[in-house]
Amino acid sequence: MIRSGFYLKGLLSVRSVDSPAIALGCSFLAIGALLKNIGFNFQQSVSSTFFTYALPGQLVMAESFLVGASLVNIFIAVWLVNARLFPMAVSMFPLLKSKKQPKWKYYISCHFLAVSSWLIMKKDYRTINENYRIDFWMGIGTATWSIAIFSTILGYLVSDYLSKDMMIGLAIVNPIYFFCMLLGSMKNIAIGTSVILGTILGPVFYLISPEWCILYGGVTAGIIAFFSGEFND
Amino acid sequence: MTDFSSNIVLVIAVTSIATYLSRMLGVLFSEKINENSKIFRLFDCIAYSTLAALISKVVVFPAGDLGEISNLTRLIVVFVCVVVFFIAKRNLVYPTVLSAILLTVLIKYI
Numbered sequence: 001m002i003r004s005g006f007y008l009k010g011l012l013s014v015r016s017v018d019s020p021a022i023a024l025g026c027s028f029l030a031i032g033a034l035l036k037n038i039g040f041n042f043q044q045s046v047s048s049t050f051f052t053y054a055l056p057g058q059l060v061m062a063e064s065f066l067v068g069a070s071l072v073n074i075f076i077a078v079w080l081v082n083a084r085l086f087p088m089a090v091s092m093f094p095l096l097k098s099k100k101q102p103k104w105k106y107y108i109s110c111h112f113l114a115v116s117s118w119l120i121m122k123k124d125y126r127t128i129n130e131n132y133r134i135d136f137w138m139g140i141g142t143a144t145w146s147i148a149i150f151s152t153i154l155g156y157l158v159s160d161y162l163s164k165d166m167m168i169g170l171a172i173v174n175p176i177y178f179f180c181m182l183l184g185s186m187k188n189i190a191i192g193t194s195v196i197l198g199t200i201l202g203p204v205f206y207l208i209s210p211e212w213c214i215l216y217g218g219v220t221a222g223i224i225a226f227f228s229g230e231f232n233d
Numbered sequence: 234m235t236d237f238s239s240n241i242v243l244v245i246a247v248t249s250i251a252t253y254l255s256r257m258l259g260v261l262f263s264e265k266i267n268e269n270s271k272i273f274r275l276f277d278c279i280a281y282s283t284l285a286a287l288i289s290k291v292v293v294f295p296a297g298d299l300g301e302i303s304n305l306t307r308l309i310v311v312f313v314c315v316v317v318f319f320i321a322k323r324n325l326v327y328p329t330v331l332s333a334i335l336l337t338v339l340i341k342y343i
Contacts, residue, residue: 018325026333034297044241051249056287059296061248065240071247078251084287085252087280089259094268110256115284164298165340169333171299172310175291176332179311180318180325182285190274194281202286203293213290218283226278230271 002105006132010139013120014147020116023177024144025151027055030170031062032155033162038062042156049152053114053145055174057082083215087222088118095125096133105134112141119181120144190229197221306339 014021028049035045035058052058057078064074089110096106117140128136155162162170179199186192201217209216266273291299292307299307313335314328321327 022326022329030298040241044245048245048248051245052252054252056291057248057252061244063296065244071243074244075247075251078248079254082252082255084280084283085255086259086262087276087283089256090263090266090276091273091280093260093263094266094273097264097268106260107257110260111253113256113259118280165337168298168302168340169337171295171297172307172332172336173329175288176311176314177325177329178284179288179292180315180323180328182281182288183315183318184323184325185281190278191281194278195285198282198285199289201282202288202290205286206290206294210294214283214286217286217290219279221282221286222275222279225282226275229274229278 002138003132003135006128006135007139007142009128010136010141011143013124013140014143020120020144020177020181021147023174024116024147026170027174028148028151029155029158030167031055031058032152032157033159033167034059034062034155035152036156036159038066042153045156046149046152049148053111053148054082054085055114077211080211081214084218085113087218088115089113092118092121095121096130096137098131098134100131101134105138109134109138109141112138112145114144114148115178117141117144119178119185122185188229189232190225193225193228194222197225302336302340303343306336306343309339310336 013019031049032045035048040048048058048061052061060077060081061074064077069077092113093106093110117137120140121137124136125133182195186195198218198221201221202213203217205213205217205220266276292311293304294300295302295307310332314332317331318325318328
């Protein structure tokens with residue numbers, strides 16, 4: 001089953017002062033308030049974070065729901081905006097592979113995949129015995145997921161007390177935190193080029209295709225960065 | 234359950250399935266991938282660049298409340314916070330806390 005020592009270590013990894021708990025908490029606090037404002041009840045708001053746990057996807061869902069989009073349109077819009085989770089999974093799960101571990105752990109714990117947990121895992125995986133990285137990952141995932149759920153609940157409950165300015169202030173915390181975290185992870189030419197080009201091409205492709213800009217910008221930047229890394233090796 | 238409530242439940246279900254699909258397919262695909270392979274390095278680059286594209290899109294073309302703030306204000310906040318991040322020896326707490334305070338102050342005075 002799950003090695004409690006490694007699981008606990010993962011669980012406690014969000015305790016540090018510069019952990020993503022603050023940014024994650026602020027964002028999901030705002031989501032909780034937003035969902036209440038558009039007519040979700042308490043159970044529905046919590047379920048949204050419990051089952052989806054992907055901020056951009058939940059925002060798209062809320063916007064699409066407000067304009068009365070069809071279920072198919074919502075599915076496509078959410079899938080597109082959350083498609084980043086595919087390369088994130090492909091670039092992380094090979095690091096967690098172990099023949100000693102059952103497959104169900106990988107397919108259940110992939111629900112915890114988010115920017116925050118992914119960046120923590122990419123930073124810390126080398127310090128963990130490779131046979132138990134999946135248990136460590138499940139600990140990180142449980143912690144970040146719980147913070148998101150708790151913050152959604154809090155956001156729902158305090159939504160009446162949050163002014164417009166406070167909501168805007170909360171909304172900027174998440175991109176700033178994760179952008180700084182990405183800048184801090186630029187350890188080689190390939191990753192550095194990925195981050196810089198992705199930052200430029202995302203908005204550039206938005207002018208061509210708002211729906212596909214993240215995928216187009218991300219894939220184009222990633223391929224160029226990969227070859228620049230290979231060329232320099 | 235009212236029509237409105239059942240609609241929300243369906244919307245949450247559809248959103249959850251669409252999101253889990255990307256995660257699950259990623260795990261399935263990664264079963265065949267070795268961490269030292271070139272394909273792994275390619276996906277690593279794509280993952281970082283996609284995240285960077287998402288974050289910069291959120292800042293430059295935001296949806297929701299952030300969209301009501303001028304581009305100049307948002308870019309000033311990002312620039313100042315990135316500078317603080319490097320001055321503070323890559324400490325994440327200062328720029329994160331500063332971002333909310335700075336934006337609130339700039340909204341009032343710009």
